[in-house]
Amino acid sequence: MSHEAHPQVGHVVPLSTLFAVLGTLLVMTFVTVAVSWFDFGRFNLWIALGIAVFKASLVLLFFMHLKYDKPMNAIVIIISMALVMLFIAITLTDTAQYEPERIPGYAPSIKTNPK
């Protein structure tokens, strides 16, 4: 019966894979919350982002079938994410260049280093 019901297109992901992915995602959620109680200084942000990227990769690869798809879909989504990162990186470097003290009285409310 099961061989009759097999779809002609697409890939059927095994249940064991789906549940293993969910289990890992839940554990990583617990880890990211637990880590937030500790102070690693500026590394907290990078740990949280690293865990988020790992979780996102699992969702993309297995829940969203990218692992089994033709590479074109992965290329589309990776390029869009790379463009967002480029956008953020360039804007961040730009905002770091403000030097309000160079011209006295100019943009007095902007601080380069609040801390």
Add this chain to the structure above:
Amino acid sequence: MSHEATPHLQHHFETPEQQFDAGKLGIWLFLATEILLFGGLFCAYAIYRANHPEIFLYAHQFLDKVLGGTNTVILLCSSLTMAWAVRASQLGQRKLLITLLSLTLLGGFGFMGIKYVEYKAKWEHGLLPGTHFAPHEEAANDSPPGEGVKPPAHGKRPSNVQIFFGIYFLMTGLHGIHVLAGMGAITWILVRSARGEFGPDYFTPVDFVGLYWHLVDLIWIFLFPLLYLVS
């Protein structure tokens, strides 16, 4: 000739596989535009956090990690039921498909319910963006439990805290609108499943709505640590 065997094949496609891949690429292009849409907000977040970390350190204390974490778990579980629903439609398991889509929809309701509790608490405590920001100090420091506000907020309040709530409401609000849209799409798929329209020969809409629902989950995976877990 081949259309006898493949009634769902549109005339402008050669094979079901070509039709499926073309549709799927279209959905992925749409998801890419969604990522670019949220990218602008993530950029605003990055700029303000880089320039004013003290605002984020102070204001995130008003967000409830437990409620946010619960919502993360709800969305992850509903992502599983959605991925499983795609599998059920591929294998022609109609009753299982209907059950799983209903569970996914229930997850959406659960998420929006918790979101409502959180927004309501922010509203009542005056923690609103822009000129509407008027925090009730006594309420923020002494709120009853279960209201979604995590008291007390330690430290002296820095200036321009309303910026955090502007970013918070825009990011979670746009995400919430996406959850609602996803719930609408799942309802549509649920009705069609009940009519028995999906099976191994044709499950494309289930697959594509699933991709959208996973994207909503994906964005929350980033929103949760960035907004709730600042430290």
